[in-house]
Amino acid sequence: MEKGGSPLYYPYVMHHTRPPARIITVTGSGQIEKEPDFIKIQLEVVTENMMASAALQENAERMNRVIEALQQSGIPKSNIQTTSFTINPRYDYVDGQQIFRGYTVTNSISVKVPNGMDAGHIIDTAVQHGVNQISSLQYGIEHENLLYEQALQKALKQAVSKARALAETIQVQLDPKPIKITEDPAYQPGRPEPLLAVSKIASTPIEPGQIVVQASVRVQFQY
Structure with missing residues (x-):
């Protein structure tokens, strides 16, 4: 209250x-x-030599032949793209000792193959002209x-x-x-x-x- x-x-x-x-x-x-x-195919040219310049020159010549052959097979230049390029020394280990074995040059390209074009033929053509490694393909x-x-x-x-x-x-x-x-x-x-x-x-x-x-x-x- x-x-x-x-x-x-x-x-x-x-x-x-x-x-x-x-x-x-x-x-x-x-x-x-x-x-x-389309199908995207990853193609690689791998070369080895004791001299980096020689490995590089051989790689460039082979890749140029590959690209020219792909274009002659009907692949547009715009469908060919460089995805990686590396130069690495190679070593072996013998009895704990590091032995220099030369250089490895790897040039990778991605090739877009339109539907209706024979992708198997494109792969065969690339291999015949210098590709020695095919890492992957992807449908899109x-x-x-x-x-x-x-x-x-x-x-x-x-x-x-x-x-x-x-x-x-x-x-x-x-x-x-x-x-x-x-x-x-x-x-x-x-x-x-x-x-x-x-x-x-x-x-x-x-x-x-x-x-x-x-x-x-x-x-x-x-x-």
Whole structure:
């Protein structure tokens, strides 16, 4: 009570407990298949000599022959790109002693072979004109991001269909607008794959098959 005997009054505030959100979580996946638009082949010319200048000169001559032959086979100059060039000394260890064995020069190029062109013939041509190492090949498609977006759309449609089926089964009203959409996981392009060693290549068969672009989503709905 206050001084003077008057009672104190405190307003009563009602607290409403919010019911927990009712959520359905579903996943969806989608994929698009397409024939590759091109193949990227990693070609290397490796030369060795006791003198760096001699190894370098031989390497340059062989690589020039390779590039000229590739262009004569129909590969545009813009589709041939140098990816690495190294000159390294070589050593052996005999009875704990370091023995100098000369120099190794490695020149690597990436060749983009368009779909419809015989990639096996391109490999054979490169080997015949001086390539002595083939490290990898990778299939690729143009405008890959557009195909991924199509796969995402298919994934989302599948997720929506799953959510509707679940809501119908448990007899609840589904809010058609998702409260959360997560890309899960992000798409990663295919990695280059190793090719056969040059010594094993006769008439090289290359079968590209299909590239599969996949997408996955996780979606939450309220009901």
